Amino acid sequence: MKTVVSFCLLWLLPLYMWAQPKAAITAPPDSTKTYQLNEIVVSNESIDNTLNKEDNTNTTASVGAYLSKIGGVDVVQRGAYAAEPVYRGMAGERAPVTINNMKIFSACTDKMDPVSSYVSTNNIKSISISKDAQNTKMTNSTAGTITLHTKTPVFRQVGSWHGQLGAGFKSVNNEINTQYSLGYGNKKFAFRTNATFRKANNYKSGGGSTVNFSQYQKNNLAISGSYLMDDNTLLTAEYIFDLAQNVGYPALPMDVSAAKGNIYSLAMVQYYEHSEVEAKLYGSNIFHQMDDSQREVIMHMDMPGWSNTYGAYVNWTRDFSPNVQWNASLDYYLSQSRAEMTMYPNNEIPMYMLTWPDVQKNDVALSIANTLSWGDKWEVSNTARIELGVNQITDPFGIKQLEAIGYVGISGNVLVLPFISSHWNVNVTEKSKINFSIKYSQRQASVTEGFGYYLFNAQDNYDYIGNPYLKPEEALAVETGYGSRLKTIEWHLQVFSYYMPQYILGEYRPEYSPMTIGATGVKFYVNLPWAMLSGFEGNALWQLTPNLALGTRFQYSYGVDNDGVALPLIPPLKNKLTLKYTKKDWGIGVQLQSVTTQNNVRYSFGETKTPGYNLLNAQAHYSISLGKSSLTFNVEAANILDTFYIDHLNFNSIPGPGRSVNFSALFSLN
Amino acid sequence: MNKLKFILTLVVITSLNSCKKEEAPTPESPLKDMALVLSSKTNVDAYKLDIYMMEDPFVGFNKIYIEVYDSISGERASDWNFTLKPMMTMMMNGTTMQHTSPVEQPKFSKEMNAYEGAVVFIMPTSDMGVWNMDIAFENNRGSGTLQFSPKVVEKDNPALLSFLSASNPDKKYFVALLNPTKPDVGINDFEIGIYTKESMMSFPTVDGLEVTIAPEMPTMGHGSPDNVNPVSMGNGHYKGSVNFTMSGLWHVNLTIKDGDNMIDEGHYFAIEF
Numbered sequence: 001m002k003t004v005v006s007f008c009l010l011w012l013l014p015l016y017m018w019a020q021p022k023a024a025i026t027a028p029p030d031s032t033k034t035y036q037l038n039e040i041v042v043s044n045e046s047i048d049n050t051l052n053k054e055d056n057t058n059t060t061a062s063v064g065a066y067l068s069k070i071g072g073v074d075v076v077q078r079g080a081y082a083a084e085p086v087y088r089g090m091a092g093e094r095a096p097v098t099i100n101n102m103k104i105f106s107a108c109t110d111k112m113d114p115v116s117s118y119v120s121t122n123n124i125k126s127i128s129i130s131k132d133a134q135n136t137k138m139t140n141s142t143a144g145t146i147t148l149h150t151k152t153p154v155f156r157q158v159g160s161w162h163g164q165l166g167a168g169f170k171s172v173n174n175e176i177n178t179q180y181s182l183g184y185g186n187k188k189f190a191f192r193t194n195a196t197f198r199k200a201n202n203y204k205s206g207g208g209s210t211v212n213f214s215q216y217q218k219n220n221l222a223i224s225g226s227y228l229m230d231d232n233t234l235l236t237a238e239y240i241f242d243l244a245q246n247v248g249y250p251a252l253p254m255d256v257s258a259a260k261g262n263i264y265s266l267a268m269v270q271y272y273e274h275s276e277v278e279a280k281l282y283g284s285n286i287f288h289q290m291d292d293s294q295r296e297v298i299m300h301m302d303m304p305g306w307s308n309t310y311g312a313y314v315n316w317t318r319d320f321s322p323n324v325q326w327n328a329s330l331d332y333y334l335s336q337s338r339a340e341m342t343m344y345p346n347n348e349i350p351m352y353m354l355t356w357p358d359v360q361k362n363d364v365a366l367s368i369a370n371t372l373s374w375g376d377k378w379e380v381s382n383t384a385r386i387e388l389g390v391n392q393i394t395d396p397f398g399i400k401q402l403e404a405i406g407y408v409g410i411s412g413n414v415l416v417l418p419f420i421s422s423h424w425n426v427n428v429t430e431k432s433k434i435n436f437s438i439k440y441s442q443r444q445a446s447v448t449e450g451f452g453y454y455l456f457n458a459q460d461n462y463d464y465i466g467n468p469y470l471k472p473e474e475a476l477a478v479e480t481g482y483g484s485r486l487k488t489i490e491w492h493l494q495v496f497s498y499y500m501p502q503y504i505l506g507e508y509r510p511e512y513s514p515m516t517i518g519a520t521g522v523k524f525y526v527n528l529p530w531a532m533l534s535g536f537e538g539n540a541l542w543q544l545t546p547n548l549a550l551g552t553r554f555q556y557s558y559g560v561d562n563d564g565v566a567l568p569l570i571p572p573l574k575n576k577l578t579l580k581y582t583k584k585d586w587g588i589g590v591q592l593q594s595v596t597t598q599n600n601v602r603y604s605f606g607e608t609k610t611p612g613y614n615l616l617n618a619q620a621h622y623s624i625s626l627g628k629s630s631l632t633f634n635v636e637a638a639n640i641l642d643t644f645y646i647d648h649l650n651f652n653s654i655p656g657p658g659r660s661v662n663f664s665a666l667f668s669l670n
Numbered sequence: 671m672n673k674l675k676f677i678l679t680l681v682v683i684t685s686l687n688s689c690k691k692e693e694a695p696t697p698e699s700p701l702k703d704m705a706l707v708l709s710s711k712t713n714v715d716a717y718k719l720d721i722y723m724m725e726d727p728f729v730g731f732n733k734i735y736i737e738v739y740d741s742i743s744g745e746r747a748s749d750w751n752f753t754l755k756p757m758m759t760m761m762m763n764g765t766t767m768q769h770t771s772p773v774e775q776p777k778f779s780k781e782m783n784a785y786e787g788a789v790v791f792i793m794p795t796s797d798m799g800v801w802n803m804d805i806a807f808e809n810n811r812g813s814g815t816l817q818f819s820p821k822v823v824e825k826d827n828p829a830l831l832s833f834l835s836a837s838n839p840d841k842k843y844f845v846a847l848l849n850p851t852k853p854d855v856g857i858n859d860f861e862i863g864i865y866t867k868e869s870m871m872s873f874p875t876v877d878g879l880e881v882t883i884a885p886e887m888p889t890m891g892h893g894s895p896d897n898v899n900p901v902s903m904g905n906g907h908y909k910g911s912v913n914f915t916m917s918g919l920w921h922v923n924l925t926i927k928d929g930d931n932m933i934d935e936g937h938y939f940a941i942e943f
Contacts, residue, residue, distance in 0.1 A: 299889065343918070345889040349942050351918030353855070400856025404913035406896045408857070454915070513892045515915065 058621075058634045059122035060168025060177040060664040066121060067146075070129065071494070072537045072555055074571045078110075078251040078651045080173060080203050081216040081244065082117035086649060087129060088496065089533055089557035089570040090143035093446045094473075095129075097146045100238070101137040101280070102265055103333045103363075107288035107307035109355050109448060109455050110252055116148060118242045118261040118286070120196040120220035122166065122179045125151045132383065132421035132439040132477070136329040136367035137315055140387050140417045141443050142475040142500060150238065151181075151192060153226040159186030164194075165667045172638070172660030173214065175200035188228050195221045202248070205655035206644035213248030213255055213294065232271040239264045248294075251652035252458050254303065257291035275318035283310045298517055299346075305339035305356065327369040335361045337447040338395070353515075355455055357398020359412075359447050362390045367419075377427050385419035389444045391468075393451065401453055402468070405512070410468045413450070417442040417472050432484035435494075442472035449504050449525045454515035457506075458652050459568075460523075460606030463514040464506050467525045474501045491540035503531035503561065505568075508604070531567055533559035551578045558600060568605035571649055572598035572612065586622040593617065598648040608653070613645035629669045636662040700782050701735050707818060708805075714812040716741045721805070722784075724851070727820035729791050730829030731846035731863055736776055736785040736805070746783060752776040753806040756789045760799035769870040772844065772863070774905070790846045790865060790873075791822045792830065827940040831924070837931040842867045843876070845924065845937070848907065853914065853943045860900055860912040860922070875906025879933065882925040885912050886938075889919065917943055 064075045064083025075083035076091060087095040097115035098104060106113045130137075131144035138145035154162070161184050168177040181194035199217045202210050224238040240263040247256040265282035290303035311333030319325050339356035365387035373379040392412035393399050399411050421439030428434055445466070448455060452466035476499045483492035506523030514522050535557035542550045554575040559567035573596040580589035593615040601607035618640060623632045642659040650656060704722040711718055720737040734754065738747040753775060760767045776787030795801055805816045835841040849861035860883060864876045881900045886893045900910035914920055921938040 343889075345919075348889060348919050351887065351889070351916055353916035397855055400854060401915060403856040404894055404896075404915045512895050515890060515892050517890055 058168075058636075058664055059164075059166055059179060059666065060634075060662075061121055063116050063119060063121055063124065063148075066124060067116060067127065070127060071539060071553065072129075073146075074555075074574070074649055076111075076569060076649045076651055077647070077654065077656070078112065079216070079247070079249040079654070080200060080211075080214045080657070081218070081247050081249075082112060082114055084111055084114040085116060085146055086569065086571065087143045087146065088498075088535055088537075088555075089559055089567065090498075091569065093443050093449070094142040095144055095146055096139045096141050097148065098137075098139065099148050099240070099263060100150055100265065101147060101313070102263070102282040102284065103139065103309055103311050103335065104263065104284045104286070105307045105309055105335050105337060105447070107286040107305040107337070107339070108256075108259070108290070109303070109305055109339045109452065110249075110254070110290070110458075112247070112249055112252070112256055112290070113244075113259045113261075113286070113288055116146075117244065117259070118220075118240065118263060118284075119148050119150065120179070120194070120218075120222070120242075122164070122181055122196055123150045123194050123220070123222045123240070125149045131479075132381075132423050132437045136327050136369050136383065136385070137313060137331065138367075138385075139443075140365070140385060140419045140441055142441060142473060142477075142498065150222065150224070150240070151194070152236065153190030153192040153224050154183060154185045155187060155190045155226070155228065156185040157187060159184065161669070163669050166664060168634075168662065168664035170200070170660050170662045172657045173200040173203035177664070189226070191223075191225045193221070193223045195219070203657045203660075206639060206642045206658035208642070208658060209655075211250050211654060211657075213250045216244060216247040218242070218244045218247075234269045234271075236267045236269075237265070238267075251650065251654045253295065253297070253456070254290045254292045255294060256289065257293075258287070258289045260287045261285070274320070275316065277317075278315045279313070281312045284308070299343050301341055301343040303339065303341050303355070305337075307335065307337050309333055309335040323373045325371045327367075327371075329365075329367045331363075331365045331367070333361075333363050335363070336394070337361075353453060354395060354398045354401060355453050356447050357393045357401060357451055357453060358395035359398075359451050360392045360394045361447075362392075364388050379425040381423045383419070383421045383439075387415075387417040387419070387444075389415045389417065391415075391450060398451070398453075402451070405465060407468060413468050415444050415472055417444055431486060432482070434480070434482050436478075436480045438478050439475070441475045441477070443475070444472055445470045445504060445525070452525075454522075456516040456519060457523075457606075460506075460604065461518075461520045462506065462508070462523045463516050463519050463521070465512070465522060465524050470504060470525060471502045471527050473504045473527070475499070476501075488543045489540065491538065493536060493538035495534075495536045497532070497534040499530065499532055501530045502527040503567075504528075505531075505561070506605075529562040531559060531561045533557060533567065533570075547582055549578075549580050549582070551580070552576065553578075560600075565604075566600035566602045566607075568602040568607055569649055570598070570600065572596045572600075572610070585624070586620070588620040589618065591617040591619070595645075595647065601648075606652075607648075610646055610648040610653075613643055613647075615643055615645065616640045629667065632666045632668070634662075634664045634666075636660075638662060699737065699784075701737065701784060704735065707820065708816065710816050711741070712807070712812075712816075713814050714807075714809065717747065719805075719807070719816060721816075721818070723820075727791060727801075727822045728829060729794050729822060729824045731788055731790050731848050734776065734787045734789060735782060736787070737783070738785070738807075747809070748778045750785070750807055750809045752785055752787065753804075754787055754789055755804040755806065756791065757802050757804070758793065758799050759802065762798065767870075770873065772846075772865040772873040772875065772906070790830065790844065790863065791820070792832065792844055792873075793822070794824045795820070795822045827942060829939070831937045831939070833934050833937060835931075835933045836935070837928075837933065843926075843933060844873070845926070847939045850912070850941070853920075853941050855914050855917055855943075858912050858914060860898075860910045862900055862908050862924075863906045864908065864926070865906055877902045877904055877906060878928075879908070880927040880929075881908050881910075882927075883910060883912060884923040884925075885914065886921050886923060887916070887918060888921050914941075914943075 067085045068075050072088045074086045104115045126149045128147050129144045163182040166179045177198045179196040183192040202214045221241045226236045242261040244259040263284040267280040269278045286307040288305040313331040315329040317327045337356045338358040341355050343351040367385040369383040371381045419441045423437035426434045450466045454463045479496035481494035507526040512522035537555035539553040556573040559570045575594045577592045595612050597612040598610045617638050619636045621634045638660045701722045708721040718741045722735040754773050756771050771792045772790040774788040776785035779786040829847045831845040844865040846863040850858040865873050894913040894915045898910040900908035919942040923938040925935040926933040
């Protein structure tokens, strides 16, 4: 029972953290020791978790809803399904997503399947963002690596079963969600499986208009097992299957008939007295089939995409003393991305091209990190990482295609990408702390940026062509934060700035004619001399009475290029004000979400000024304890005033959902 | 080790043998994948002529290869002179009309080990008209003429354009597509031949025109970048390059000018792959 509680508590754990390095060694998975993880909770994020506690236990919410509860995170919506996370205004390769530190790449050229879409909410244990130091298993990126940690099998002193059964309904799109999880654990062996089925119709925007092509259906299954070979050796195997079907994308000219993911891994952790070695082998096979058969188009087309990734890493952690920890990892992966487009005109032979020309990437990286502390006051973490990426086009058709647009003799490229960072935490007093970090990072271009071929962007109405000559995008980032915890008030503010030489963005080339019918023109990815992105995020919690809390969470980013023109898809100032009353078995809350007008827009990216909006939401939950089991009901009224709104990050200005009453019930057997 | 030596020796012997064999007429011929349209003895010693074409005769630019070899020794001859004379004979309303077509007289090609020439058939064989091809040959030991009747077909995507000059309606032009013969995505050599009609019996080449190309996918309405306009290479040939960014049906639109005088615009070659 306690063990399960502790694993549930993992949910409440910091989503990014000051103190995480100290907890990197979690010790052998002895059930009693998992409690020590709770010590980490001293973080600004714990405030959010206090406020979001009930929401986070509602596993019928979407992964996008989970993601957007993290400070600094926003999502790009192209429909009701598969929100793409944006961290501080950065997405894609700037803020890559991994699942349990496994590198995975989307198979859709139109970003319809961000990596986070291949996991279901009831399988997510926690989400972390590795921005600078602290995680040698990350990827070189500008903003940070977003890692989805899935739930792990739970060992128990006495073998027993546990599980959950849940169902949910959303009125705005008649979404039904059914799910279960089932686990068994004893001292040596633990096993877990969970599955989710979600099906939704078109949603209605505020005011009641139907947003066509916003339906979806999703099946997700996960199975994992752990075996404790001896007291110091843990084996874990994990498998995830995901199948999304009939997914509409109102922001795009095409939908998806099927997106299928198979993700699997085998990991071994060896624990020593003061150190730990983790080795993992993993793979993922993603197939994505776009579909325009429901749309009125001049000509139907097939656009399948494949993304296969195979990788392995070894991570070594050692405590040399209570104040000195070192960390090293060697990481390799091979990824293959291919996307095709076939068009079927009447009375003509089909037209065909490779939109991703079968790009094979071999990538190897070595990371070294340390964490040093002096007393309780000072702590510093340093990370150095070097990554070698070799890209090759493996289909001769792809090489010839690139020749046709002027890239003669290009069959790939080689990049060496450095990363170095230092992160300082200072406990000024027992109740206040400061952090400071500085990092320099280079990230490689995505397959689309490097080798994409006439990929249509529905937002700006241009075809995009990749550029194999792109230099790595650089980032020099500094940030600092201050937080304090008083008797009834705690708050935190984090301020950041990124200077990004060689910023990668599309540039119009009038001499090229677009391939897509109706497109305005062709853009090539280029390195801008530089771009700059700054902002802040913060939160505060005021515990008015032991049961009543008032909280706020806000975030803002401002980005410009070297000409002073705004960067695209940058979220405006957002604030969430929450009032929550919580008793032992029940709680109610109201939330006001305020978003300001975004005037800093990039017209050349098809953006226009987006008016601000306010949304009013309310939630209530009630739990009944039934001995070893419990029953929890959640009810939520979202967008109570049925406000019509368009979020600046909603692709192609699709409106957000209107009023919705959402129910869920969750039966848990501990 | 000895074994290796033995194998190496074998390889050397084999390759020597194959060198000798190259002089024999058939198997190693670079023409062996082409269509043999005529194989005939001649009245000169024991010499034989084999006539090949790249594919079945069509309306457009047809390459013709003539292999000359001694049927006894297999030795090839390279000092003969050939004259091709294509002739279309038409029966119209009881009267017979004849005309020839543009032709490139065969010259010996060391690369092909054969005589290489071309004929531009300007219309297909039909009920009303048939093509006859005279192949006259001579060398210092004799001369003669062979004849065959090619059955010329029109391709689905025509490989020959004909039109009257926009600035001189009395002047008829023929433009034949020479390359790409195997179109593919990417950069393709683009070569055309331009001819005019002086009389029924004379179709000379035209050099020095200004040709502009604009490829387009008609269904999509888009073109492709970085094409190189064909320039006059002499002998009626114009060479450039065309880029196809994807597979499917392409139109290569042509604009042809003679100095400031427009000859034609709006005609195109349809190319699909």
